[in-house]
């Protein structure tokens with residue numbers, strides 16, 4: 001299987017403070033990969049490192065960052081910008097309010113396409129119209145002439161998705177794309193991502209704190225905790241045989257297949273560690289019902305190559 005993303009041993013720091021510690025993930029061509037974890041666990045920063053958009057003041061290192069066949073670590077700044085602009089569509093967190101309120105949709109949906117693909121405005125608007133129709137608008141011409149405030153949250157998110165598709169990307173990164181939407185619209189938007197994934201064969205990195213949603217829509221997933229991926233693998237495998245106590249607890253607290261609204265994962269007592277993320281021990285130690293003394297100082301990594309199932313825990 002070809003990979004759309006190969007990320008190995010990513011570290012992100014703010015000065016001496018470790019925010020992301022040795023995160024690795026692989027996204028296969030054509031799959032939806034769910035990155036799930038509580039708020040503050042490092043999902044957004046990990047995605048931003050992949051697309052070279054880390055905020056100023058943060059530093060990172062990694063053994064490998066390959067996206068859509070290109071090694072990002074050895075590429076020049078110009079190459080990176082071009083490659084990412086053409087091949088990766090990004091829907092940042094809170095984009096329901098991301099579109100510029102004073103500009104009509106037609107004056108912002110096509111900018112990236114004109115810039116990266118060297119197209120005329122006319123060509124770009126034709127493409128935008130086709131994509132708006134693809135994401136479910138009955139009269140895309142009318143939508144092009146709207147200001148964002150004339151659209152509902154769900155409609156704006158559809159516009160964002162159309163915008164992310166303009167350059168025929170190999171990968172879409174959608175950061176909490178349905179968090180601000182109510183349950184019915186959330187479902188519709190997720191069904192749209194699913195249809196796009198199936199029809200256009202592109203990969204999707206779906207970031208969410210909602211394990212129910214990730215269970216339903218992803219082929220593979222990574223569970224993040226305090227800046228680390230504590231478990232990853234095919235969604236079916238992880239749900240049928242979760243290995244990490246954190247994953248087991250998460251699975252226990254999601255109502256079966258019911259997609260929940262917007263709640264952070266607060267059912268597990270305690271907080272995600274903010275400091276000391278560079279520890280060699282298990283970062284879930286202070287909240288883990290099965291913690292042993294050893295877990296504070298050391299943790300074992302397991303990789304079952306047959307199943308691509310990874311987890312870090314001292315339990316076998």
Ligand SMILES: Nc1ncnc2c1ncn2[C@@H]1O[C@H](COP(=O)(O)OP(=O)(O)O)[C@@H](O)[C@H]1O
Nearest residue numbers: 014019038039040041042043044045046055274
């Ligand atoms: N620009 C920044 N400077 C310093 N710390 C940051 C910055 N951005 C995020 N962080 C910290 O990094 C951690 C991970 O953040 P983030 O990736 O946004 O988490 P998530 O998306 O999982 O909610 C959090 O503890 C957050 O406070």
Ligand SMILES: [Mg+2]
Nearest residue numbers: 043044045093
């Ligand atoms: Mg985030």
